Amino acid sequence: MSSSDKTSSSAVNGNESSVKRDTASPLFGQRILQHFEFDPGHRNLNHGSFGASPRAIRKKLREYQDLAEAKPDQFIRYDTPDILNECREATAKLLNVPTETVVFVVNATTGVNTILRNIAWNDDCKDEIIYFKTIYGACGKTVDYIVDSGLGRVSARAIQIDYPQEDEEIVTTLKNTIEDCVKDGKRARICIFDIVSSLPAVRFPFEEVTKLCKEKGVLSLIDGAQGIGMIDLDLRALDPDFFVSNFHKWFYVPRSCALLYVPVRNQALIRSTIPTSHGYISNSGERFNPLPKKNESPFVNNFQFVGSTDSAAYLCVKDAIEWREQVLGGEARILEYIHALAKDGGKKAAQVLGTEVLDNKSGTMSRCATTNVALPLEVEEASQASDWMMETMMSEYGTFIPLFIHNGRPWARISAQVYLDIDDFEWAGRTLLELCTRVKRGEYKEA
Template structure:
C-alpha cells in the first residue's frame, strides 16, 4: 500500500506537473467514493500518504516508549517547529503546537489578567467556541461588563473602513480596551478579513490582538512576521492536510511569559516552548504529520497554485449554486473570499427549523453536508473548495438541495432537535 501511494504521488507529479487538481487527486485521499465533501473546512482530510506516516510514528513510539518520549519526540518536535516556522515566516521560538484552536483560545483568554476598568472586544461573527470561552471568563475571571460584542452586518463585514469605524465608536465609548479578538477567516459566514490593516490600526492604540486563524494556514499565504499579531492560532488539520488534530499557536516574544497552557505539567516555569510541549503523556503523531503534509503539498504543486485553484473554485461554485437557487452569494468581492463561500439558501428555508431539517436530511439521506447559518436576517450555507473537487460536485449538491426542499414542501415540517455539536 505504501509503495502504491508513493508511486501515485510520483505519477501525479509527472503527468500533472502544474495543475493536477480535481477528481484525479481523489485516489490520494481516503474519502468514501459516495461522499461529496464540500465541507472540507470543518474537519479537513489527510491524504493516504500522511496517514501512512502517522502510523509510522505510532509504531516507532510502541517499539521503544522510553526512547520515544524521553528523546526522539522532543527532537522531532523541534525540527517540526523549525520547518513550520519557515512556512508561516516567524521565529520558531515564538511557535508552539497544540491540539486545536479551542486549546489556543482557552490558553490565552484564561492566562490574561485584566484591571477592573479594562475590557475585551470581539465581533458577533466570532466562532461559537470563542464566544463561549469569552462568556466563561466573563463570569469566572472578569465581569460581564468587561467583555463587549460588536455587531457586524453584511455591509460592515466586507468593508474594512466601515468595520474599523464601528469598532472605533465602541472604543471611544468604553475607553480602556486591553484586547480585541477577531478572525482571519471567519467560520459562518466565511469572510477573509484584512487583518494586516486591522492589526496595525489597533496596535497604534495600544490594543493587543488575538487572531483566530483556524481556517487560514494552508488556505491562504500566511506571513506572521509581516502581519505581526500579538497572538495568532490556526488549525493545521483543516487546510494543510496533516492528520487531525493539530494547531499552531504564535505568541509574540515579549508576551510569552504571560501565557500558559490550560494544563499545568512538568514544563511549568520553564521556557514557553517547554511549557506547551509537555502536557502529560499523549500521542504526538498528528502533530508530526504536519511535516509530511508540507512534503505532500510540494509534491502536488506549488503553494500559489493550490491557493488559486481553491479560491477560484470557491468563487465559481458559489456563483453556480446561487444561480441554481435563484439566490446570491454574501459577497462578490474577491478580497473577502478565500477557499470558502456563502450562498443564500432558497427562499423556502426561512426558519431555523426548516434549515435544521434540511441539513439533517443532507447528511442522513444524501451522504453530504452543508454548514448552514443565519446572518443579518438571512439564511445561508457555506461551501468549501479543495484540490480534489470539481465544479460538477457543487452542481450535484445544489440539485440535491432543490430536490430535498421540493419534498419538504409536500410534507409537514416537524420540529427536530438542534445539533449543538457540529464543528465548522
C-alpha cells in the same frame, strides 16, 4: 432515484474535465480523491469543519504512533522533542517567523483558551475583551467564561456585523468601539477576530484590524482556525500579538493539530499550558521535571510535553508541508485553485438555486476557499427545517453542507478543495434546491 443519489461514481472515478492549471502543475479536481480516504458514497463539501488528511500523511501518523508503542520511553522522551523542533522550524519558515515563536496545541479553541486564561486582568476592573458577533461559538463561550469567572475584573464588548459589509466599515466600527470603551471608563485590553469566520465563512479584514489594534495599544488575538492552508500568511509582516490556526483543517495534517504563535515580546504573558504540565515554572521555584530533553526557550519547553497525549499529529506537520509541495505543487498553486473554485463554484451553485453569493461590492469577503450561497427559503421555514435538511443530506444524499441564518436570510456554506471541481458545486446546488423543494412541501414536519 434523485439526481443527488449519483454521488459515488463521478466523485471517485473523476472525469476528464477537471481543471488543469498548466502543463507543469498537478491535475486538481476529482482525480486528487485517490489520495484521500473518503467513503465512495460520500462527497466532502464541508472541509472547513473537520478537514481531511491524505493517505500518505496518515501513514506517517501511524508510523509515529507505532514508534511510540514499540519503545515508549525512547520515542516520547528522547525522539519526539527533536521531531517537534523540526516541525516547528518548518512551520516558522512557512510563516516567516522565528522558530522560537511557534508551538503546537490540539486545536485553535485550545489556543484561544490558553491565551485568554493566561492574561492577568487588572484589579481596577477596567479591562475589556472586544470581539465580533461572528466569533466562533466555542471561543465566544470562552469569553463568557473569562468574564463570569473574572470576579468583575474583566468585561466583554461585542461588535455587530451584518454582512455584506466593506472592510473599511468594519475597521471604522472597531475604532469607534475602542473609543467608546474609553468614554465608558473602560480599557480595551484585547481584541479577538478571525482570518476567515466560521458562519458566514468570509474573509475578515485581519490585516487592517491588526494594524489598528497596534495603533490603539490593544492586544490582537487572531483566531485563524481557518487560516493556514487557505490564506497566504506572512506573520512577520502581519505582526499580531497572538495567532492560532488549525493545521488539521486546510493543511491536511491529521486531527488534532494547531499552531500557537506568540512573539517573544509576549511570551512572558503565557506562563502555563492547558492543562498545566511539567514545563510550568512557579514563582515559588521550579519543581522537578522528569523529561530529559528541554528546550532553551522556557516558552517552547512549556509546550513540548503537555501530559501523556498522542502528539503524533504534531509530528506530521513537516510531512504535510512536503506532501503539499511534491504532490500538489506548493502553496501558491493550491491557493490559486481553491480560491478560484470557491468563487466560480459559488456562482454556479447560486445559479442553480436562483439566488446569490454572499459578498461585498469590493469582493474582499470572498477572497478565500469558502463560499456562502443563499437558499430560496423564507427565514422561518429555513429555521424550522435546517436540522432536518442537514440530517437528510447525510442519510439520503451522502454529503453535509452547513446551513445558517445571517442578516435575516438563510445560507449554505460550501468548501472548495483540491479534490473538488465545478461539477461538485453544480451538484451541491441541485441537492440544495431539491431539499428546499421538499421543505416547501412540508416533509420536515413529518420527520
